[in-house]
Amino acid sequence: MLNFDLHIPTKIIFGRKAQEQIGKALKPYAGKVLLHYGGGSIKKSGLYSEITAALRGSGIAFAELGGVVPNPRLGLVQKGIELCRKEQVELVLAVGGGSVIDSAKAIAMGFYYEGNIWDVYETGQAITAALPVAAVLTIPAAGSESSPNTVITNEEKAIKRGFGSQLLRPVLSVVNPELFFTLPQEQLANGAADMMSHIFERYFTNTTHTDLTDSLCEATLKTIMKNALLVKADRQDYDAWSEIGLGATFAHNNILGVGREQDWACHGMEHELSAIYDVAHGAGLAVLTPNWMEYVYKDNIAIFTQFAVKVMGVEGGYRPAEAPILAAIAKLRKFYRELGLPSTLKELGIDESKLELMAQKATGAAYGAERPLGNFKKLLWQDVLAIYKRSA
Amino acid sequence: MLNFDLHIPTKIIFGRKAQEQIGKALKPYAGKVLLHYGGGSIKKSGLYSEITAALRGSGIAFAELGGVVPNPRLGLVQKGIELCRKEQVELVLAVGGGSVIDSAKAIAMGFYYEGNIWDVYETGQAITAALPVAAVLTIPAAGSESSPNTVITNEEKAIKRGFGSQLLRPVLSVVNPELFFTLPQEQLANGAADMMSHIFERYFTNTTHTDLTDSLCEATLKTIMKNALLVKADRQDYDAWSEIGLGATFAHNNILGVGREQDWACHGMEHELSAIYDVAHGAGLAVLTPNWMEYVYKDNIAIFTQFAVKVMGVEGGYRPAEAPILAAIAKLRKFYRELGLPSTLKELGIDESKLELMAQKATGAAYGAERPLGNFKKLLWQDVLAIYKRSA
Numbered sequence: 001m002l003n004f005d006l007h008i009p010t011k012i013i014f015g016r017k018a019q020e021q022i023g024k025a026l027k028p029y030a031g032k033v034l035l036h037y038g039g040g041s042i043k044k045s046g047l048y049s050e051i052t053a054a055l056r057g058s059g060i061a062f063a064e065l066g067g068v069v070p071n072p073r074l075g076l077v078q079k080g081i082e083l084c085r086k087e088q089v090e091l092v093l094a095v096g097g098g099s100v101i102d103s104a105k106a107i108a109m110g111f112y113y114e115g116n117i118w119d120v121y122e123t124g125q126a127i128t129a130a131l132p133v134a135a136v137l138t139i140p141a142a143g144s145e146s147s148p149n150t151v152i153t154n155e156e157k158a159i160k161r162g163f164g165s166q167l168l169r170p171v172l173s174v175v176n177p178e179l180f181f182t183l184p185q186e187q188l189a190n191g192a193a194d195m196m197s198h199i200f201e202r203y204f205t206n207t208t209h210t211d212l213t214d215s216l217c218e219a220t221l222k223t224i225m226k227n228a229l230l231v232k233a234d235r236q237d238y239d240a241w242s243e244i245g246l247g248a249t250f251a252h253n254n255i256l257g258v259g260r261e262q263d264w265a266c267h268g269m270e271h272e273l274s275a276i277y278d279v280a281h282g283a284g285l286a287v288l289t290p291n292w293m294e295y296v297y298k299d300n301i302a303i304f305t306q307f308a309v310k311v312m313g314v315e316g317g318y319r320p321a322e323a324p325i326l327a328a329i330a331k332l333r334k335f336y337r338e339l340g341l342p343s344t345l346k347e348l349g350i351d352e353s354k355l356e357l358m359a360q361k362a363t364g365a366a367y368g369a370e371r372p373l374g375n376f377k378k379l380l381w382q383d384v385l386a387i388y389k390r391s392a
Numbered sequence: 393m394l395n396f397d398l399h400i401p402t403k404i405i406f407g408r409k410a411q412e413q414i415g416k417a418l419k420p421y422a423g424k425v426l427l428h429y430g431g432g433s434i435k436k437s438g439l440y441s442e443i444t445a446a447l448r449g450s451g452i453a454f455a456e457l458g459g460v461v462p463n464p465r466l467g468l469v470q471k472g473i474e475l476c477r478k479e480q481v482e483l484v485l486a487v488g489g490g491s492v493i494d495s496a497k498a499i500a501m502g503f504y505y506e507g508n509i510w511d512v513y514e515t516g517q518a519i520t521a522a523l524p525v526a527a528v529l530t531i532p533a534a535g536s537e538s539s540p541n542t543v544i545t546n547e548e549k550a551i552k553r554g555f556g557s558q559l560l561r562p563v564l565s566v567v568n569p570e571l572f573f574t575l576p577q578e579q580l581a582n583g584a585a586d587m588m589s590h591i592f593e594r595y596f597t598n599t600t601h602t603d604l605t606d607s608l609c610e611a612t613l614k615t616i617m618k619n620a621l622l623v624k625a626d627r628q629d630y631d632a633w634s635e636i637g638l639g640a641t642f643a644h645n646n647i648l649g650v651g652r653e654q655d656w657a658c659h660g661m662e663h664e665l666s667a668i669y670d671v672a673h674g675a676g677l678a679v680l681t682p683n684w685m686e687y688v689y690k691d692n693i694a695i696f697t698q699f700a701v702k703v704m705g706v707e708g709g710y711r712p713a714e715a716p717i718l719a720a721i722a723k724l725r726k727f728y729r730e731l732g733l734p735s736t737l738k739e740l741g742i743d744e745s746k747l748e749l750m751a752q753k754a755t756g757a758a759y760g761a762e763r764p765l766g767n768f769k770k771l772l773w774q775d776v777l778a779i780y781k782r783s784a
Contacts, residue, residue, distance in 0.1 A: 001634040003407025008400055014651065015395025209631030212615040212638050219607035227603065239601030242393040242651065246604050255647060259406065259634065 001209050001259035008253050010146035011172045014246065016238075018176040019050055019136050022093075023058030025172055029132050030090035035064040036080065036104045038096045042138065045182060051095055051136060063087040068096060071153045071160060071274045071281070072103040074118055080107035081117065084131065091171075094135045097187075098142020098194075101135045105150035105168040108133045118154055121161035130165070134172040138179050140245040141191030141282060143198055143252025145173035153275055159361070160275035162267070175249065177241035185232065189339035190282025192228040192244070195251040196221060197285040201264045202257035203307070204376045206300055210260045217256045218310045220247050228339060265374025266292050269384055272358035279348045286341035287348060290333050291390040296377040297325050304328070345391050352392055359385035393601050393651035400645050402538035403564045406638070408630075410568040411442055411528050414485075415450030417564055421524050422483035426476050427456040428496045430488045434530065437574060443487055443528060455479040460488060463545045463552060463666045463673070464495040466510055472499035473509065476523065483563075486527045489579075490534020490586075493527045497542035497560040500525045510546055513553040522557070526564040530571050532637045533583030533674060535590055535644025537565035545667055551753070552667035554659070567641065569633035577624065581731035582674025584620040584636070587643040588613060589677040593656045594649035595699070596768045598692055602652045609648045610702045615639050620731060657766025658684050661776055664750035671740045678733035679740060682725050683782040688769040689717050696720070737783050744784055751777035 013021055026033065035051065042048040055062055065080050084092065084107060094104035110117035112129035120127060135145045144150070148169045151162040183191075203217040224247040230240035250256065269292070270284040297304040301321050308314040308328035318324055333343060342348055360366035363373050363381040372378035379387070405413055418425065427443065434440040447454055457472050476484065476499060486496035502509035504521040512519060527537045536542070540561045543554040575583075595609040616639045622632035642648060661684070662676040689696040693713050700706040700720035710716055725735060734740055752758035755765050755773040764770035771779070 001407075001631055001638075003410065005403065005405050007403035011397065011399035013397050015393075018395065209634065211619065211635045212612065212642070215611035215615055216608055216642075219611045220604065223604040223607055239393055242601065243603045246393075246651070250604070250608075250647070255642070259638070 002207055002261065004258045006254060006258050007166060008146060008169065008255070010170050010253070012146060012175060012249060013172070014175045016176060016178055018174045019047065019179070020054060022051060022134075022136060022174055023054035023056075023060060026055070026060055026091065026093065026134055027058045029134070029171060030060060032061040032063070032087065032089045033091045033093045034080065034084050034087070034089045034104075034107065035062045036068065036092055036094050036096075036100055036107065037064075037066045038068045038100050040066060042095055047095065047136070047138070047179065062093070063089055068100045068103045070099050071278055072099040072106075074106075074152055074154045074156075077103055077106040077110060077117060077152060081110035084111050089131070091132045091134060094133065095138065097137070097139030098144040101133070101137075101142070101144035101170070102150040102152060104133050104135070105130070105144070106152050107131075109165070109168065118152075121152055121154070121163045124163065127165050127167060130167040132171045133168065135170050136174045137245070139183060139187055139191060140175070140180060140241070140248035141187070141194045143195060143248050145170060145175065146249050146253040149252070151271070158275050160271040162271070173249075175245045177238055177245045180241045180245065181236045183235075185340055186280070188228060188231055189286075189341045190280045191248065192224055192339060193282035193286040193289075193336065193341055195224055195244075195248040197266055197289060198251040199256060200289060201267060202260060202262050204263055204296075204300075204303055205260045206376060207260040213256055213258060213260055214306070220250055220256060221311050223247050224251070225335060232339060261375050263374045263376040265376065265379055268362050268373045269387065272362045273345070273348070273350060275361075276354060276358065277348065277350050279350070283342055283348060286336040287343060287345055287391050288387065290329050290336075291387050293329050293332075294326075295383070295387050295390065297322070299377045301325070345388070352389070355388040355392070356385055359388055394599055394653065396650045398646060398650050399558060400538060400561065400647070402562050402645070404538060404567060404641060405564070406567045408568060408570055410566045411439065411571070412446060414443060414526075414528060414566055415446035415448075415452060417566075418447070418452055418483065418485065418526055419450045421526070421563060422452060422481070424453040424455070424479065424481045425483045425485045426472065426479070426481045426496075426499065427454045428460065428472065428484055428486050428488075428492055428499065429456075429458045430460045430492050432458060434487055437571075439487065439528070439530070439571065454485070455481055460492045460495045462491050463670055464491040464498075466498075466544055466546045466548075469495055469498040469502060469509060469544060473502035476503050481523070483524045483526060486525065487530065489529070489531030490536040493525070493529075493534070493536035493562070494542040494544060496525050496527070497522070497536070498544050499523075501557070501560065510544075513544055513546070513555045516555065519557050519559060522559040524563045525560065527562050528566045529637070531575060531579055531583060532567075532572060532633070532640035533579070533586045535587060535640050537562060537567065538641050538645040541644070543663065550667050552663040554663070565641075567637045569630055569637045572633045572637065573628045575627075577732055578672070580620060580623055581678075581733045582672045583640065584616055584731060585674035585678040585681075585728065585733055587616055587636075587640045589658055589681060590643040591648060592681060593659060594652060594654050596655055596688075596692075596695055597652045598768060599652040605648055605650060605652055606698070612639050612642055612648060613703050616643070617727060624731060653767050655766045655768040657768065657771055660754050660765045661779065664754045665737070665740070665742060668746060668750065669740065669742050671742070675734055675740060678728040679735060679737055679783050680779065682721050682728075683779050685721050685724075686718075687775070687779050687782065689714070691769045693717070737780070744781070747780040747784070748777055751780055
């Protein structure tokens, strides 16, 4: 086990009607907030009215900025920063899924940052201040509701980049599984693929002696897979959505990842797809992940055998060594398909014309600064290209 | 799944040499601290010198108070409160195991409390302020390093009582498994029994649809059991101690307990043993737990069957229903014995003369205010007596 720090200051308020507590809960942090949201589904659902009523009821003033899209854009972030400064807000309240929360985090740190906040995503330089962020979650997927991470797309440059800072962990997040009842199958599927990937990125490691986090990862993966199928069968299954909502949060707040080297190659490769083709992050991950697994498993047969047996429930002999592993990857593909996720880049509308460009962007080779992607197996751009080609 | 709030603001600094960071890490919180510890083993081990050097190195002044004993006493707490007021300290730094941290928490809230801090333990009344607490953990067991709980013994009244408040979660805890190398087998065993009980108190529930936390509990229990035996075989096994150290923290910071009704009858029954006979908490739990299980399992065969199969690895048929459950309890007893833990109250030096008194104290019947103990099965004093008698 490696040395680590773990600090999750986010307060999670979880359960039925939890959003009604948002006014009272935010009162200690702010007298005025930016209410940040997406395409307006929260107005149709009535959630907007509930939130604004709760804010007014607690005497919290608010400015508002809607319009966040999946793969959230830098342009709107910059608009949000200006608005927050002009309105002198004290907290950014995201009402939405991961895209809205990630956009809120970018605005929160941009508020104090002199210059273009994109610098931070490009250089990874540490930030020293950010407005507090809070969230009312409407899509369980990204785990942004208690993670320190944000991913933003620079639409002019067609680059999608992530950034993380403890200052960006939300102070407060409301998770009410009832709010998930109206999500379409596609968002359930994309969300499940994303949260599973957050666990895979931690699980597949060359660090040894990680019994506890191994088994916590396995438990969370199995819970998400089981309950995603339950929700597919009954979109109003509160209990199944609860498992997914809690699973999504635990998948990415890093309790599952402490003390182990993490990988993050699949996320890196997927960001290049989304940046150019604007595909759903979870769908991109579902395509890439099994192909990444097939490309890398020989580097550590032991952890992949453990995955096959403990997560995917592969039975039968372990000889030859690749047999249970390939069976497990096949089962994973089948699971993704069962949720309605794509298996190929082609299904995502991605042809082979830009695979090489994306591979070179993913490793930095396109910018003359290549560094290998991932830690489980260090991928050069030729490796990434090979994985993209397998995925075509 | 039940509604819940989860908020764990404690920062964990985990790993080799982690205690060297204590000065720098505490600097934002305090210019002067109370250094609180136990019987002086930290002076022999050199930890005291390391900690005081780190404090001095960061310009943090300190007063000090040693002498905390297992089942920490109210008398020393009151001394600590006076000292903190006189010295105007800003934080209480516990260097030790759960007893020292629990004592530190009592001092931290007593600092602001007008009147006798025992009131709070007796009435459970909410507190409104406490000094921040930090910890350098030397015994993995109680989980107090990131829990909101404290248990104190009023030695004059021979009563042991627990109290919890979010204000008592340490702001910072250092967990370095190297510090556990010198612990005797008895403390490993007592610690394992305590952390396992923290999970059992959460695991055995009548709440349904708790897939994720069920499986996280199971994963953590199995990890602790496996690694306790590894440490028994090699007291300097850093990796095995790491699993136990992380397991102890996760066992009681409530990530395993959210959304489910918890029980806490075994802890309640054990506190009566410790209060009168001053036995080790973990040893008392090891005696009582299997007897509690045998007394209550019929109330929820399903969760006990799950325990038998998923945690204790009982194989074979599930008919009759009690067969796997009784086999699992037998395996648990065997595991405790393998660690060197007692099976009977007699081995703890407890005869049958005060069983009735303790049963009446545990439920409050002794004070004319009986309320059932535990939630899995509501125990009246006659039930508690029956469990004590089974344990004799």
